[in-house]
Amino acid sequence: MGLNNLLTAKQQEVLHTYLKGDFKTMILTGAVRSGKTFIDNLLFLYELRRVKEQAKLEDEKHPQFILAGASSGSIYNNVIASLSNQFGIDLRPDRHNHYHLYGVDITPVYTDSIRGLAGARGFTAYGAYVNEASLANQKVFSEILSRCSKAGSHVICDTNPDNPQHWLKKDYIDNDDPDDKTVTFCFTMDDNTFLAPDYVKQKKAQTPTGMFYDREILGLWVSGDGIVYRDFDQRTMIINQEQLPDDLHIYCGVDWGFEHKGVITVWGDDDEGNIYLLHEYTAQFKFIDYWVNLAKKLQDKYGHSLTFWADSARPDNVTEFQRAGINCRNANKSKMPGIEKVAELMKTGRFFINENGIDKFLDEIYQYVWDENTGEPKKENDDVMDSMRYAIFNEHKQNKTQFINSSYF
Template sequence: MNHDYFMLINHGAKRTGKTILNNDLFLMELRRVGRIAKKLGIANPQYILAGATLGTINKNVLIEITNKYGIEFQFDKFNRFKLFGVLVVCTGHSTIGGLAAIRGMTSFGAYINEGSLANEEVFDEIKARCSGEGARILVDTNPEHPEHWLLKDYIKNPSDSIVDFHFELDDNTFLSERYKKNIKDSTPTGMFYDRGIKGLWVSGEGVVYPDFDRDLHTITREQLQEIHLESFFVGVDWGYKHFGAIVVFGLDKDKNIYMIEEYVAQQKEIDYWVDVAKDIKARHGNILFYCDSARPEQVERFRREKIKAVNADKAVIAGIEAVATFIKQNKFYVLYDECSQFRAEIYKYLWNEKTGEPVKEFDDVLDAMRYGIYTRFKKDILRGKRRGLHE
């Protein structure tokens, strides 16, 4: 309120109110821009509202503003709306295609939601477009890896024109202590805790699943026979030169996940994997196979063979976080003695310090595991996160 910045970056942990704050600042900025434009005699001042996609702009910004203030947005055919006398141009920033909506315009400011997801070229173009008198840029973002351009080029280079505020979970005084404790207790150790709770820009160190404990998360064949599994599903990672993998999971009544079978092979044609899948189907029923979408012809072959194959959601970080959360909550168990490739991978699957993603080694069974678990539970995970935003 008391500093004429050019760029304000609110960054840090999830559920800390960064976007709520920027939504309010966005409305205040539009009113300020309207006053500036009136003095300059400009009838239609323009402003940029950018998010990863048009859908996320609607979900994260516009719906929240409507719910809070009752403001309704009327769009034209160019994804623009007018508010407080300012023409707001909406664009996605996660791909280079976002340039089309803003190229050539003069903007009196911008609001960039989920800034770390932006394509750097689109981000730079938005910045360049903000040449109207008194233009300011609002940015909010969750943290990424420590080599990310937004951290290195902006947050770590503060000046009179660029200011930033860092948020930790405990900074949100509107969340109950019970809720914050539950979130902390259920967040996986390491990178996910540092980013999600402390709001730090860090990469993982060491193994990807540090909470996996052989004493806690393994079962024997005898123990498995005492557990009633109510349903089953399968994860599939295609391979030829490297290992291909099919893994079978069972769920009990409490939605605990049991990895009960793995099939791993190199240089096998699709006929081999069809036979494996048919054997699984014969024993466990017509269950879903969540498949690596990189080989669509093999997914289609499964379907022709009456195997219920669907493309898996292959989101790397979100998928790993989902699996790691089940492990942290002691809701994941593996038939350890009978899953030899899992044993070979689980302690050797490591983070790449520079990219913030896993090293592409020792990941064949673990990729199949991620495809299956994340795709099976994605809706439940997102539903839980949405509830958390309004806790």
């Protein structure tokens, strides 16, 4: 079987550069499903073989190699499970949660917070594989590089694009100092020629226009430009009361407010995957009793099992709802995944608004814009937008666990 049957042209280019060995850090960045992780997992195995031979020459009995990822779960899903599926290599953790292959101690380091520094300190590594590098804490990433001080050690990374001001882009990907010895490869989705053409066509069609498309399909490090929901089309998405389906699954989103607007939005899903904003209730300078009474009226109308996905930043208000017998849950407030979910519905024509039920929705959606400095929406004109995101993102998550630690989000 020829190499063309195993690796794409871009993956072969990466492998060729790796085998030349004239680098310290190799970063694979680009689109989703573009083949980055597959080739990095293969290079991981090459690295372990290299470390085994080097340690033998140095009479090192317990050579260590860093396997880094945002969490233990991401390391398992993206690397350990993939090694089993792709290469038939099954790794089992020891009592320290380390893995072992080819006589190399594979030491996990978790990069999603500064706590990962503790796992990265105190030893010398023969190299590192950093999965999802843009999600890493900058100090933890720097410490990983410092640990890899053995002669000939490599740090291999993969990442999806983020804001162009991200430290990984500015300090490493864009670093053209030859003494830094960093090589970078950028992947587009079209580089993965093993993907089914129908899948690629569908993925392109459902990915929201603008920043999400540029990052996920083209693999570009871009910030947002203009309004957040560029695919919202008032001409086709605003419908009247008579056009609403009769049989809908109903749920709500809650954004608490007083000085700024408080909002409860009521949503309905039909059996065909369409989502409808049925009612938007927006008010300012209202105490919690007002919102409790409104929620109870909605319960009376739609049923007492009606779920309210609420801003977890006000646990006192969530508690008041729950004491009143309202099924109120702390929403997962993950901003970018939530926005992308809403934007995907708009892009695929499955998002509709009841023109008889809205108040501030249209005012906000056309003023809800990206902040190019942060890569996230500006914290303006966002009360209805936040309520919408809490409801839609959380109701359509596979795991609808109630989040208790609101400070995390």
